Amino acid sequence: MTHDPRQLRDAFGAFLTGVTVVTTFNAEGQPIGFTANSFTSVSLDPPLLLVCLAKTSRNYAAVTEAAGFAVNILSEAQKDVSNTFARPVEDRFAAVDWQRGPFGSPVFSSVAAWFDCATHSVIDAGDHAILIGRVEAFENSGLTGLGYARGGYFLPALADKVLISGQDMPQVLGAVAERDGAVLLTETADGGLALPALELGAGDGVDALAAHLVSLSGLPVQPGLVYSIYEDTRARRQHVIYRATLGDGAATGGVFFPVEALPLERIADGATRDVLKRYAAEQSLGNFGVYVGNQERGRVHAQPVRS
Numbered sequence: 001m002t003h004d005p006r007q008l009r010d011a012f013g014a015f016l017t018g019v020t021v022v023t024t025f026n027a028e029g030q031p032i033g034f035t036a037n038s039f040t041s042v043s044l045d046p047p048l049l050l051v052c053l054a055k056t057s058r059n060y061a062a063v064t065e066a067a068g069f070a071v072n073i074l075s076e077a078q079k080d081v082s083n084t085f086a087r088p089v090e091d092r093f094a095a096v097d098w099q100r101g102p103f104g105s106p107v108f109s110s111v112a113a114w115f116d117c118a119t120h121s122v123i124d125a126g127d128h129a130i131l132i133g134r135v136e137a138f139e140n141s142g143l144t145g146l147g148y149a150r151g152g153y154f155l156p157a158l159a160d161k162v163l164i165s166g167q168d169m170p171q172v173l174g175a176v177a178e179r180d181g182a183v184l185l186t187e188t189a190d191g192g193l194a195l196p197a198l199e200l201g202a203g204d205g206v207d208a209l210a211a212h213l214v215s216l217s218g219l220p221v222q223p224g225l226v227y228s229i230y231e232d233t234r235a236r237r238q239h240v241i242y243r244a245t246l247g248d249g250a251a252t253g254g255v256f257f258p259v260e261a262l263p264l265e266r267i268a269d270g271a272t273r274d275v276l277k278r279y280a281a282e283q284s285l286g287n288f289g290v291y292v293g294n295q296e297r298g299r300v301h302a303q304p305v306r307s
């Protein structure tokens with residue numbers, strides 16, 4: 001079969017995974033590590049796991065020759081750790097609180113779980129090697145793991161909470177959909193403006209929002225993280241607003257407004273104005289929080305890292 005590697009990679013990325021950082025020491029005794037989502041549990045007896053390492057890795061020789069390695073399963077608050085260990089950062093370990101595990105490889109604090117392993121085998125597999133580790137020690141903190149799908153992170157516990165607390169109220173999904181510093185707004189029947197949104201019907205999931213954005217704008221849509229979750233206690237609706245990025249092309253519906261000049265006076269809904277004001281402020285800093293509350297009061301929870 002001939003195939004476009006990019007398309008194959010994108011199709012593999014449809015599989016939802018967690019995120020790990022695989023660590024060990026090099027021959028000079030320095031800690032080394034890389035982000036990996038190719039982790040799989042393999043066997044309970046004996047206790048085995050695997051992770052795949054690209055042959056292009058700068059640490060390929062050191063990792064494949066090491067006597068052991070640890071797999072750290074990152075928790076929801078550790079997106080920054082994932083990014084650090086996936087980028088050419090000079091001292092990756094400065095970004096994390098770590099210590100030697102019982103078998104000797106670096107294990108991190110505040111992870112969902114870690115496994116300190118002896119190298120069981122290294123199997124050559126195309127442009128990767130499959131590292132099979134025998135678990136010598138492990139710890140399971142009970143924290144929820146960070147999620148990863150289609151090239152983006154997601155927070156499973158937060159998504160869960162949204163579904164649970166919204167059970168007794170109709171849910172409205174909305175989006176702050178941006179392209180090149182401009183946000184797409186829709187015109188309401190009375191000539192005002194609103195965020196693109198839809199009320200969820202029975203059985204609809206979050207993907208209904210992406211489908212709604214596509215049919216509204218006629219543009220490719222890349223869904224992003226949750227941005228605001230609030231209950232409108234007066235209208236008895238739960239609103240969940242996501243960020244999204246729109247692709248190139250002429251929009252067939254909706255109007256783009258520059259983030260720094262949003263026509264807030266044309267937006268009747270106070271909560272929507274608050275969402276957009278915060279978005280404009282945070283976008284200029286490149287650091288987005290998540291608001292949780294009701295239409296008047298709530299808290300913006302920091303997202304530890306920028307995406």
Ligand SMILES: Cc1cc2nc3c(=O)[nH]c(=O)nc-3n(C[C@H](O)[C@H](O)[C@H](O)COP(=O)(O)O)c2cc1C
Pocket residue numbers: 019033034035036037038039052053054056057058059060082085086087088148
């Ligand atoms: C979420 C995520 C998952 C990744 N999974 C893997 C993986 O399973 N195996 C791998 O070799 N690289 C994976 N990478 C890429 C490496 O982390 C990245 O290439 C890193 O820079 C390798 O570092 P090194 O060359 O210093 O070893 C992943 C990156 C990200 C962001």
